[in-house]
Amino acid sequence: MPTVVLMDVSLSMTRPVSLDGIEEFQRKNLAVHGLNMLFEHMASNYRLEFTSLMAFSSLWELLVPFTRDYNALQEALSNLEDYDKTCVEAALNGVSNVVQQEWGSYHHTSVFIAFIYLLLITEEVLSHPYSYITRSSYQKHNSGGGDGQIFTMEGPLCMKSVQTMFGKLIDLVYSPFHAVLHCGNLSSDVQVFPRPEPVVMDEEVEPMPRTVSTDLEIVGFIEIADIASPPVISRHLVLPIAVNKDVDEVGTGTTDELEEEPSASQMAGKSPNFCVLLHGSLKVEGMVALVQLGPEWYGMLYSQADSKKKSNLMMSLFDPGPEPLPWLGKISHLGPISEAADNPYGEDDSKSPFPVQPQVKRSYAQNVTVWIKASGLQTDVQKILRNARKLPDKTQTFYKELNRLRKAALAFGFWELLKGVADLLERECTMLPDSAHPDAAFQLSHAAQQLKLASTGDSQYAAFDHNIVPMHTDFSS
Incomplete structure (x- = not known):
């Protein structure tokens, strides 16, 4: 700053x-x-x-x-x-x-x-x-x-x-921000530099400034590869505070020495300090520590090297909320590997439990039907008719394409399309050759009737999640 x-x-x-x-x-x-x-x-x-x-x-x-x-x-x-x-x-x-x-x-x-x-x-x-x-x-x-x-x-x-x-x-x-960093039974007095500013989330109905707590609680550790390069709102240097006699002082040396930033070990002096232990462990193990900054607000502690010989303990602040990094899921749902039935990383660390797959498939990850031009709609209707002419061999494919078009038409409120395709299927039924399988006529009539019912908009027949299933006949296998 x-x-x-x-x-x-x-x-x-x-x-x-x-x-x-x-x-x-x-x-x-x-x-x-x-x-x-x-x-x-x-x-x-x-x-x-x-x-x-x-x-x-x-x-x-x-x-x-x-x-x-x-x-x-x-x-x-x-x-x-x-x-x-x-x-x-x-x-x-x-x-x-x-x-x-x-x-x-x-x-x-x-x-x-x-x-x-x-x-x-x-x-x-x-x-x-x-x-x-x-x-x-x-x-x-x-x-x-x-x-x-x-x-x-x-x-x-x-x-x-x-x-x-x-x-x-x-x-x-320019008032210093002093805090206490906790990890289980271990703790360390630290100074966060520069001072974290209050954060206001614009999307909240009644936005209130959120401030970083003076009690920073480490809730777990995760590999750097799993957290990657997450979006953050600010980055800060975490300096351990050494206690000299009866006065708390930051052991930073003289002003002349500060043309180069002191490392975490230099800041803490010769006294044992958890912050120095944490910094060295993260650096050696290639991990980051997830730290809770306040209610439903998290950040991460990690070692960042300024040069080949020196590195510092840094803290990055995530956006407030229970799920700041979507690929990790909710931070509160994470837990130690020892509590898992099987090692999520595999015996040889060949796999990773991240990214977490959402329970509900995202809409942008699905094969969504979109009709921007008339040619796209025409292609989908022709695909249904081609399969209709090959019934009963293409029964499953016919109903799959039919249901895909039905859902898209219901989503767009395109009731006329359902009625129009129903008319086409009835026409195909009347044009079946004498050599056609008897089941073809039954399936076409059944599908046309279901589309006509859906075109009325009646909730009983136009449910979006409903699928038209093949008609069971004596000819069905």
Whole structure:
């Protein structure tokens, strides 16, 4: 979840602010104080965050490219220069260029589908030169699928008001997500990074935001080949938390060491940690762990390698619901192999119980009759007539084709077709040669009568699941 800090360095930020009669400060100094507060918080809690610093007035300038070195970011803040007027649109275009150059145009942090937070260093919100520009840009951004919020000062311009405003931003966006990962009697304190956002399912009648629980319960393990590459709504890094003395700290090392992401074992230090055991086991066995995130909401834990020497424990979130991956069936119906009568994977792991076959055959998996052109309907009717002329040898095939046409006609409400085919069968009956088998006439008359009854639409004779069966005669074998 990369962060771009866009700092206004126009002349309006040089306006003086009187702080209880002591030396004069500029509004720029208040902004720098708030950003230093943000960077210090991120250095302690979001050390894996990539952050970039940009300055803008009528033009924009990249001061610090994406980095995890928060000392470099704070040093750049102390060396800001002043320029001319403000141009927000140009600055946003600059952010778009920087993000796309670093992460690619399809990255989820592209500025047009990201979160924009505006922090205004002013008491005169409505009369501020940003007022109509920032709000119109913000609303335009939201209409494109983004999100964000505008933060304003409460009370006079002072250090305390700035701290309060940046504190709200930190609580909303940069508060760490701590959870406990459970697996039977084993557990581990972990930090999920970045913080999982609430999810709202649009198809629900009364959609309510779903939040990831702070108690993550592993419900089972499955082979990577069986889960394949499932659709997910977000991916997160799971970091074990080591306990140092009386304070819970994430053992991540110094900021300089973080130019490369620490592995799970580095994060946990030297103390035994279930999270490290889990990560190593999944990596060696080639499996993933299914984890319950909340009521009828699941995800998976797996090992993902960033390089040949290092890998991390990752967590992917599925869509909420009892059956997020159709080929696995309902997650609650899965169970351990030991409870199965026979090993579903076979003695030599030569087979797999997945994908689970649905009890009801899917409509798109059936041989559905579709008449797009008149020629298709004509072909099906001619097929019935050809088999009718070969009765009784083709009795089973005749009734199979007849029932297929009957079901299609009932599904489309095509009653006239049933009546028309019945008339054709009666005509075929009258045209039978003297050498024809006697059973042919009985079967044709019986089939025609059944089609006429179905064409009336009477539920007694037009049931969709009903099939016309051959008439039993003395000539039948």
